[in-house]
Amino acid sequence: MEPTDSAGPARQLSQPAAPALPSAALRYAVVGASAAALGVGIVRTRIDGNALFPGGTVGWAFALLTGIIVGHLVAMGRDRWWGGTGSGASLTLAMLLLYGWVPAVLVSLAVVVLVGCARRHRWRQAMLHGAVDILGIGAASLGLAAFGTHPSVEQPWSPSTWGIAAVPAVVVSALFYLAATRTLLWYAIVPRDGGLPTVARTALIRQGLVGVALLGISPLIIVVATDLPVILPLFAVPLIALDSTLWIAHARAEEQLTDPLTGLPNRQWLLERAWTAIDDAERGGERTALVLIDLDKFRSVNDTLGHMAGDRLLLQIADRLRLALPRGAEAARLGGDEFAVLLPTCDSPTRAQRIARSLVAALSSPLSLDGLTLVLEASAGVAVYPDHASDAEGLLRRADVAMYQAKRDRSGVEVYEAKRDGNTPDRLGLLGDLRRALDAGDVELHYQPKVRFDGQVAGLEALVRWVHPQRGRVSPEDFIAIAETSGLMPQLTEYVLEMALGQIAKWRAMGLMVPVAVNVSPRDVHSPGFAGAVAARLARHGVPPGSLQLEITEHVLLEDPQRAADTLAGLTGHGVKMSLDDFGTGYSSLVHLRRLPVSELKIDRSFVARLVVDNEDAEIVRCTVDLAHSLGLLVVAEGVEDDETWERLRDLGCDAIQGWLVAAAMPPDETTAWLKLRGRTGWHRHAELEAAPAPAPTPAPAVRAVRDAR
Structure with missing residues (x-):
């Protein structure tokens, strides 16, 4: 009967608070x-x-x-x-x-x-x-x-x-x-x-x-x-x-429903509230969205300034999150530097992504702590009912997958995509099959040539191919993504290196002295002892270090720059050449280029594809070539598929090209025959029609992207 000062947990824990x-x-x-x-x-x-x-x-x-x-x-x-x-x-x-x-x-x-x-x-x-x-x-x-x-x-x-x-x-x-x-x-x-x-x-x-x-x-x-x-x-x-x-x-x-540090609701509350929102959305035929937010590199704040400072920083983050919430949205802290925002009603995944971007932007503005100005970036993942999950736990899992994808891609916000989720039953089954295929040696390497404009072969790139006994040919994009998210990537890299070095040794025995490039992931570069393991494999196969080239992306420096720099320095110290792949698609490319010990730079196919028709892409390529040459680097253009692009790249001063105009990725035997022929005559555009009995038609861009993926 007595008047109260609280509207209870149903109101205290909701953000923003409901009217009293x-x-x-x-x-x-x-x-x-x-x-x-x-x-x-x-x-x-x-x-x-x-x-x-x-x-x-x-x-x-x-x-x-x-x-x-x-x-x-x-x-x-x-x-x-x-x-x-x-x-x-x-x-x-x-x-x-x-x-x-x-x-x-x-x-x-x-x-x-x-x-x-x-x-x-x-x-x-x-x-x-x-x-x-x-x-x-x-x-x-x-x-x-x-x-x-x-x-x-x-x-x-x-x-x-x-x-x-x-x-x-x-x-x-x-x-x-x-x-x-x-x-x-x-x-x-x-x-x-x-x-x-x-x-x-x-x-x-x-x-x-x-x-x-x-x-x-x-x-x-x-x-x-x-x-x-x-x-x-x-x-x-x-x-x-x-x-x-x-x-x-x-x-x-x-x-039990409140985070003791920030006063925000906790994980248990979030799941309860998400269930309620899902039930309401189901009855009304609407959507409910969940946004999972994680602060990037927050651990370095704790390590540098101490946990007390980290707690004060989390309090500021929680306050900012409360203020940035749109009407009807509710926030919770799940633990550590991880927060969640529930959107009980949401028109579409696109709107949820837009809201997530505004929240990330609000959290990424400068903060003041103990006289220091700190800038913390955040990554967010979005999952929507019923598009991505049908229950609260599933919605939280899918948002978590999307959030880690945003962290890996440095994109800020990602909406859940089933094809990038390594935790679905289908992909878990594919993971087991991939593991067995690696053990049985059923994964193959195909090789795609890189040639200079004078027709000389500059090298080969080893690309992974897998034909599943029931599924048929599996896209490299699919199974490599599974390997990266499951912890199988180190085993796949070891397998590819072993196969590539064995093939290099065979070609050298035939008198074919051609360097081979192998792609390595950021996880490989951050693995302790990776440089020493590569050197040991080179010695075991009797392959000189200069015959192996490792292709990396700018992302290797984003997670742990110091460890990546040490690993790359160790590899170049052993004589292994480094190539920077997909240049132009990362962040702060010029800064990273200066720090990476690379000898070759590969222009991403996304710029090459529209080189002839898009002046902005042409200008990007020109500037990239000039920059690379000023640093003493060779420039290779990926995805070259027609004569006009070849001529434009030549005029811009590019050093070599790679793509369907030269040759598709080929199995080892076909590659051997191709190398023997080109070793005598070199590669010439118009001679290719005479050398190839039945050239394959140029595939659609989507097909090319899948077949050329590594």
Whole structure:
């Protein structure tokens, strides 16, 4: 019955907070009905000639007990459970059973007014709770009336007159009061568009059980009030104890749903709330989105400034996240530097991605900490119901996959894509098949030539090919992505190096001295001992280091620059040549180019493909060639497929080309024949038609991308 300062976990844990009061219509209806009932009751009491409140020792004892309860409620502070059946309810019910409903209402109003005044700005909420309690008292009075009982101040319902027939009347009256107040508070305070049904139901059950215990004390209060009213104030001890037990139980339950550092909801809350949002979206035929956000390189803050500084930084991040949330969105901290934002209603994955980008931008602006200005980047993954998952746990997993994809690609935000998820049953099965294929030696290497503009062969690039016994040819994009995300990449790299070095040794025995390039992933470069392992393989196969070239991308420096630099220095120290692949698609390319010990630069096919028709791409290629030459690097253009592109690259000063115009990737035997022929005559554009009996038609760009993928 007492007013509260909290709307409960359903409201405290939602971001942004739902209004503390119900709609105006419902509020006015509850308050108006209670005022009308109170007015009718007072008028009827005066007409019947009955007093409004007992006098003498009993009246003063009840007043003193009421004062103690009020002091207790004020001292409890602002963390009260919404609509909690507390100590005041026992006192009110006892007054109702003994003296009727008007004196009970006066006790209730005394508690409401005094506590409301003590908390000042909570008077609106106090008025609502008082109105609800008046209607609950009215319901309990109707329960008594159903048994023919009409107590009043002049004619109290004394326990001395009770018999076995009084037990049902007491029980029904208490249950009517409890049910009416709980129902009204539930519909008046709990937000209809959010909350945690499971947590709320659990809280209501716990609240009801403690409420029954509190209300069960009411008959004992009546007995003492009629026989020995002087000791009535002593009932404050058990009432306050039970009321405090209810509050402590709620506080502990709420702690299980709240992050202790930031005050944001935690993972358990997020899953509960996501389930609710999914159920609502399913009924309304709408979408629900989940955005998972992780701070990049946050560990370095802890390592450099200490964990206390890291905690203060997380508090700033949490505050920024709260302020950046769009209307209706709700935020949670999952642990460490990982946060989540739930969008209960979302039009499309595109809109969810747009919101995620705005959140990432808000978190990435400069922060001030201990006199330092820090800039932390964030990565976010987006998953949408029902597009990507049908349950809360699945939505969280898919958002996690997308977030790590954003980290790997340094793209900031990624929407979940099933084809890039190594955790689907189909891809897990493919992973097992790939592992078995590597063990059985069923994965092949094909080789694609690189030639200079004078026709001389500049080298070969080893490309992985796998023909699955049931699936047929598997796209390299698919199985290499699985290897990278599953931890199988080191084994695949070892396999490719072993096959390539063995083939180089065979060609050298035939007199074919051609360098071969092998792609290595950032994970390989960051593996301890990688440079030494490569040198050991070269020695075992009897291949000079200059015959092997390793192709890397700019991404190798993004995760752990120092370890990558040490590994690359070790490789070049052993004499292995380095080539920078996909140049122009990474970040801060000029800075990284200066730091990487490479001898060759490969222009990405995305710039070469539109070289003839797009002046901007042509200018990018020209600048890249000039830059590379100024640094003493050779330049190779990838994806060359027509004469016009060949001529334009030649005019721009490119050193070599690679692509379908020269040759597709070929198995070792075909590559051997091609090398022997080109070793005598060199490569010439117009001679290719005579040398190749049936050249394959130029595939569509999408097909080329798959076949040339490594």
